[in-house]
Amino acid sequence: MFIVATVSLFIAMILVLIRLFAGPSLYDRVLALNSFGTQTVLFIGVVGFLMGRPDFLDIALLYALINFVGTIAILKFFRYRAIGDMRRDMGEADG
Secondary structure: OOOHHHHHHHHHHHHHHHHHHOOOHHHHHHHHHHHHHHHHHHHHHHHHHHHHOOHHHHHHHHHHHHHHHHHHHHHHHHHHHOOOHHHHHHHHOOO
């Protein structure tokens, strides 16, 4: 049963990669990247269960946190063209 889930997740990851490279807009590509990260977390969890390694769940949780923060950072960068605090950067340029 879990082997079927692993194969299904792998196929879904390939389909999301196709959407990532062929996405018509930037936000479609970011959404595909976020979906790929979520599926990777699921894949790590299922593989950890199949191998009898419960410590893989810690790795999956860490990867989920990195995926979330990375997605927010990418969206902020493409919206404001900066990652840091814009007010501070603008204030230093004025004075």
